[in-house]
Amino acid sequence: MSRAPRTLLAGAFLLAASPALGQDVHRTAYHDYRVVTVADGLVNPWSIAFLPGGDMLVTERPGRLRIVRNGSLLPNPVDGVPEVFARGQGGLLDVVPHPDFASNRLLYLSYSKPLGGDESTTAVVRGRFEGDRLTGVEEVFEAQTRGRGHYGSRLVFDGGGHLFITVGDRQAPPRGDLESHPAQDVSNHHGVVLRINEDGTVPDDNPFVGQEGALPEIWSFGHRNAQGMTRNPATGDLWITEHGPQGGDELNLVQPGLNYGWPVVGYGVNYGSGARIHESTTREGMENPRHVWVPSIGTSGLTVYTGGAFPGWQGDLFAGGLSGEVLYRLEMDGQEVIVRENVLHGVGRIRDVRQGPDGFLYVAVDHRGGNPTPILRLEPVN
Amino acid sequence: MSRAPRTLLAGAFLLAASPALGQDVHRTAYHDYRVVTVADGLVNPWSIAFLPGGDMLVTERPGRLRIVRNGSLLPNPVDGVPEVFARGQGGLLDVVPHPDFASNRLLYLSYSKPLGGDESTTAVVRGRFEGDRLTGVEEVFEAQTRGRGHYGSRLVFDGGGHLFITVGDRQAPPRGDLESHPAQDVSNHHGVVLRINEDGTVPDDNPFVGQEGALPEIWSFGHRNAQGMTRNPATGDLWITEHGPQGGDELNLVQPGLNYGWPVVGYGVNYGSGARIHESTTREGMENPRHVWVPSIGTSGLTVYTGGAFPGWQGDLFAGGLSGEVLYRLEMDGQEVIVRENVLHGVGRIRDVRQGPDGFLYVAVDHRGGNPTPILRLEPVN
Numbered sequence: 001m002s003r004a005p006r007t008l009l010a011g012a013f014l015l016a017a018s019p020a021l022g023q024d025v026h027r028t029a030y031h032d033y034r035v036v037t038v039a040d041g042l043v044n045p046w047s048i049a050f051l052p053g054g055d056m057l058v059t060e061r062p063g064r065l066r067i068v069r070n071g072s073l074l075p076n077p078v079d080g081v082p083e084v085f086a087r088g089q090g091g092l093l094d095v096v097p098h099p100d101f102a103s104n105r106l107l108y109l110s111y112s113k114p115l116g117g118d119e120s121t122t123a124v125v126r127g128r129f130e131g132d133r134l135t136g137v138e139e140v141f142e143a144q145t146r147g148r149g150h151y152g153s154r155l156v157f158d159g160g161g162h163l164f165i166t167v168g169d170r171q172a173p174p175r176g177d178l179e180s181h182p183a184q185d186v187s188n189h190h191g192v193v194l195r196i197n198e199d200g201t202v203p204d205d206n207p208f209v210g211q212e213g214a215l216p217e218i219w220s221f222g223h224r225n226a227q228g229m230t231r232n233p234a235t236g237d238l239w240i241t242e243h244g245p246q247g248g249d250e251l252n253l254v255q256p257g258l259n260y261g262w263p264v265v266g267y268g269v270n271y272g273s274g275a276r277i278h279e280s281t282t283r284e285g286m287e288n289p290r291h292v293w294v295p296s297i298g299t300s301g302l303t304v305y306t307g308g309a310f311p312g313w314q315g316d317l318f319a320g321g322l323s324g325e326v327l328y329r330l331e332m333d334g335q336e337v338i339v340r341e342n343v344l345h346g347v348g349r350i351r352d353v354r355q356g357p358d359g360f361l362y363v364a365v366d367h368r369g370g371n372p373t374p375i376l377r378l379e380p381v382n
Numbered sequence: 383m384s385r386a387p388r389t390l391l392a393g394a395f396l397l398a399a400s401p402a403l404g405q406d407v408h409r410t411a412y413h414d415y416r417v418v419t420v421a422d423g424l425v426n427p428w429s430i431a432f433l434p435g436g437d438m439l440v441t442e443r444p445g446r447l448r449i450v451r452n453g454s455l456l457p458n459p460v461d462g463v464p465e466v467f468a469r470g471q472g473g474l475l476d477v478v479p480h481p482d483f484a485s486n487r488l489l490y491l492s493y494s495k496p497l498g499g500d501e502s503t504t505a506v507v508r509g510r511f512e513g514d515r516l517t518g519v520e521e522v523f524e525a526q527t528r529g530r531g532h533y534g535s536r537l538v539f540d541g542g543g544h545l546f547i548t549v550g551d552r553q554a555p556p557r558g559d560l561e562s563h564p565a566q567d568v569s570n571h572h573g574v575v576l577r578i579n580e581d582g583t584v585p586d587d588n589p590f591v592g593q594e595g596a597l598p599e600i601w602s603f604g605h606r607n608a609q610g611m612t613r614n615p616a617t618g619d620l621w622i623t624e625h626g627p628q629g630g631d632e633l634n635l636v637q638p639g640l641n642y643g644w645p646v647v648g649y650g651v652n653y654g655s656g657a658r659i660h661e662s663t664t665r666e667g668m669e670n671p672r673h674v675w676v677p678s679i680g681t682s683g684l685t686v687y688t689g690g691a692f693p694g695w696q697g698d699l700f701a702g703g704l705s706g707e708v709l710y711r712l713e714m715d716g717q718e719v720i721v722r723e724n725v726l727h728g729v730g731r732i733r734d735v736r737q738g739p740d741g742f743l744y745v746a747v748d749h750r751g752g753n754p755t756p757i758l759r760l761e762p763v764n
Binding site: 029214267279282289290291292293294297331333336337338339340341 | 673674676682720
């Protein structure tokens with residue numbers, strides 16, 4: 001290897017720092033790219049999925065599943081999607097094809113399920129997607145939570161027959177001291193990562209199977225609201241991003257049976273009081289995050305890049321930000337974040353980021369001053 | 383502990399993101415602060431030191447040591463400073479009082495020492511500072527290097543009788559393959575952290591003492607150009623920041639006898655080629671950085687905060703950036719960087735950051751569109 005002279009650096013820095021939209025070339029440390037609009041006219045797109053035949057699916061939070069085919073957003077949403085609680089953070093949320101979709105045509109959807117009145121919970125259904133309709137829809141999971149917001153709802157298959165599901169803390173208030181918060185208690189579904197079989201049954205080898213009072217589908221707990229989840233196929237590592245409270249969005253490495261500390265420990269603070277509460281950042285028996293964004297960026301969407309279009313990004317995590325209106329690249333040293341690079345900003349609130357079958361990165365823009373919003377694609381420029 | 387409602391976050395983020403000068407209140411995750419100019423009219427200030435009697439000393443790269451007393455920059459520079467090679471990156475560089483300065487009045491200075499013609503090297507002198515003059519000046523170290531730039535030159539005492547010194551790679555070109563670069567070779571002073579006794583002699587317990595062909599004052603090697611160094615008094619950890627090549631400024635935890643990999647491994651890249659060179663980021667037997675800035679910020683100045691004025695920042699590292707014109711707070715989980723927060727930007731190129739005896743943070747502005755430049759102070763706002 002050899003290195004470029006340092007004198008090139010200043011130019012690279014200035015260009016990378018400029019806001020970014022349209023057909024301009026964006027420069028980053030490893031790759032130059034162009035931003036292309038691949039679909040527009042969407043309302044709060046939440047999740048992007050790619051099907052073997054070339055279709056792209058997009059959930060819209062108000063409750064529609066949309067198809068982008070041959071570069072066009074089809075006007076009619078997919079029939080057969082369950083009724084959703086389309087208020088606040090609620091609605092139609094994640095969409096993920098089964099790993100064997102090509103043969104079984106199964107799509108999994110997460111959503112906020114109406115429970116009557118102002119109440120709703122996180123639920124997951126699956127159905128066969130054929131003829132642009134969803135049929136045979138059945139529920140594979142319903143969280144035993146009530147409340148508003150903080151649904152979690154990201155879905156990840158491990159390719160070995162299991163489905164991971166995030167469920168947020170549903171903004172549950174503490175019951176007395178912080179240690180008594182529902183997210184600290186494995187008898188309920190507040191603030192968890194779950195692992196179920198693809199049909200909704202519980203795997204025998206889950207960490208809390210057989211533990212009295214524990215829900216056996218729980219894989220990890222003490223989370224706040226994970227709206228990003230991805231699995232590195234090379235290592236098996238399962239990563240989530242969580243909305244923290246003020247100033248403490250987290251990247252966590254999810255491991256079975258572990259407690260991630262919410263709301264007892266964390267990097268959030270009492271804004272205005274001036275003092276960090278030291279005992280709040282770490283405690284024996286509670287896992288520390290691998291990275292924290294301060295200030296918060298409103299993390300949503302997370303993917304590990306494995307494509308060929310951007311060889312310099314292979315193995316890196318990409319995390320979207322809503323309030324931060326930013327896409328970050330996280331370069332790892334094993335399981336530690338070594339580099340955090342802002343690779344895209346100025347395009348609006350980023351809700352989801354996914355790798356397409358072409359190896360390009362696709363970004364769902366939740367909002368940029370109003371609706372409708374687009375799905376964008378990052379394409380390398382050589 | 384309890385947490386502030388998340389709704390406060392958006393405001394905090396927006397305010398923290400706004401450029402920052404003057405008497406405005408800057409908001410960060412843990413503390414609000416004000417920026418106050420404590421001295422102005424300086425030319426390329428490189429280092430700030432505080433003396434027990436209340437004086438603040440500032441080196442100016444052109445070769446002057448200045449005194450700030452009772453809030454005023456005295457017009458006359460200190461007599462007795464050695465002649466410096468005041469070209470390019472060269473000049474009068476670091477200034478650090480001996481830990482027992484109150485009794486022995488010893489000041490240590492690093493500088494680029496003229497070797498004739500265009501040549502210079504990194505050297506360290508000490509002298510007694512009395513009556514606003516430096517007397518009895520003697521050299522305690524002269525690096526056996528030639529070349530231009532990349533002097534390193536940060537000085538840190540460990541309080542146990544030793545002085546750490548950084549020496550850059552002097553921009554030495556490789557001799558054949560990268561493994562043959564002088565920074566990979568402990569027979570010379572290119573790209574090293576050194577550890578000497580306060581009188582310039584070599585401690586018996588240095589890692590290369592007794593190794594044939596090695597210079598016994600070397601503590602660690604394979605560095606490029608460390609212009610930030612600090613020691614955490616609570617843990618003894620020695621940290622440096624290094625200017626990387628394009629896109630790869632590093633934070634390193636310095637440990638005795640270890641090879642930090644320059645120029646064989648690192649996170650810098652060939653800009654424009656598009657591809658990261660994977661074998662360049664890590665190699666067995668070479669230490670990985672604990673954090674990397676991509677793009678580069680031109681790291682200079684590093685301090686661990688231990689004061690009482692900003693209790694929420696205790697134990698955090700503060701790193702300045704020249705080209706990035708930024709001050710970063712790095713919050714640690716042990717020896718891992720968990721949070722990187724931009725706490726100050728928009729005030730110009732930051733050359734040095736130090737904690738004052740008042741617990742405030744002092745920042746030397748190298749350049750902000752021209753000279754002269756100020757020393758700024760961050761004061762908490764309650």
